[in-house]
Amino acid sequence: EAMATSEPRATEEEQDPNAANLRPQSGTYEYAWMHGCTRKLGMKICGFLQKNNSLEERGRLAGQKNLLSCDNSDRDSRYRRTETDFSNLFARDLLPAKNGEEPTIQFLLEVVEILTNYIKKTFDRSTKVLDFHHPHQLLEGMEGFNLELSDQPESLEQILVDCRDTLKYGIRTGHPRFFNQLSSGLDIIGLAGEWLTSTANTNMFTYEIAPVFVLMEQLTLKKMREMIGWPGGEGDGLFSPVTGGAISNMYSVMIARYKYFPEVKTKGMSAAPRLVLFTSEHSHYSIKKAGAALGFGTDNVILLSTDERGRVIPADLEAKIIDAKQKGYVPLFVNATAGSTVYGAFDPINEIADICEKYNLWLHVDGAWGGGLLMSRKHRHKLNGVERANSVTWNPHKMMGVPLQCSAILVREKGILAGCNSMCAGYLFQPDKQYDVTYDTGDKAIQCGRHVDIFKFWLMWKAKGTIGFEQHIDKCLDLSQYLYNKIKNREGFQMVFDGVPQHTNVCFWYIPPSLRGMPDSDERREKLHRVAPKIKAMMMESGTTMVGYQPQGNKVNFFRMVVSNPAATQSDIDFLIDEIERMGQDL
16 A cells, blocks of 8 residues: 555546646636626526517517627627626615616626626635635724624615625635535525526526426436436436434424324424434434424434444444333434545445335435435445335435535325425415426425425436436545555555445544654543644635545544535645644644
């Protein structure tokens, strides 16, 4: 195995053209592309704003042969950015105001310019991941950027400044060197889908007001159920906004309770015995949160022991089920995690499913982080047995790079979602509508209004194909393998657990030179516990990169590296390790 002197390094052909930490030369082509993109994106937006929607007007627009050309003909002159004094313009001057079309077009073109510049910089490695400021600094105001709200309207000039500064002082989560969260990256097709979704500004509760989106959701959920392995993609599901996977997991607990104790819906928890839930000690905290919110109580969420890799030990599950039954409790629900948040561990679903079938328990698979691996022929075996689950959480906004939020709850039994949550609100779900009201999905959800999360995902799937998602996932797993091989025997690095990671999570300690010769002791552990937070603070102050850290059980703080950004390359992995060594050398 390679020692520290010969660790893997990105080869010349693997390096990105702008992988070096220097600003590349900006050529004429680059500016021409940005100008053309900005202007024509503005044209598209303006298309939505045209008051004249006659056949003649539509025919004229259809007659424009090449909307992406950069000619200077008069026919698109009104879509160009012109010098506009926004200091004397206000929101009241925009559509639907009389004569509001031109100010609206110019304002939106300015916004598009801000957005496209931000996108360009996001992928430029010479830009920072963040420009860090402490909360009190932002609250006090930064160079004309003021968070305080005012009684009087502010000019559109100030609104545009606020748009720029909001992006300036935020985090570039699409930057190739942002590794801090499970969700990262900036997919251009997904972004276009999000823009269109906001423009449509509708609600998912009925086919009546979201006909295309409702059908997109149903077809996409069916495809996801087919990938899980449920026969014919049968079953049910929905995309659950608000907090993504946490709410999807809560749905699974609610549905399980309704399946076995339907009277709880009308009579409350007093109609049920003392019910207990089982989940890994490494599982997402949302299972305990669901226990608290749904009236089970966190004392009735029983944590299961795991092996050294963070995977549930099936024998411990069975022993704790038996123990609960002997105490007079009623085991109800088991959560198996497919890709744990910290270790990236995959619980042995088939063995857990055997136990659930033996004791007649609901099996839920939390694949919020790992569900995307079902797209990969190379890696989907890590979810073997998922087809035996009663319900599955799958977050495309994590491993698959769909813009936030995009989280699905998928259920094997058709109709149970509606049975659990339906309240038959007469002002929304009239049974005598002129169309098939089974397409009114709102009564299945626990909320009334539901954001359109499907379009960006559907559009990305159309643009990439299943094969595109597979390539993205395989690349991210390959990058995590590269990192593991690079540091497993490197001086100053220690793996949190032995063996190749199951997911893109690579967990490790950086050991500064001052601690390398020190024998294991409480003093050494206390000092090592402070290393990761100090390095992370320096990363944020310099803005060069971001990676997460945390303790786990009796283990002191360690770094948790995750890869889900399609823009990341081996050179970015190299950069991260170099930064950790540079910043931690003198600690």
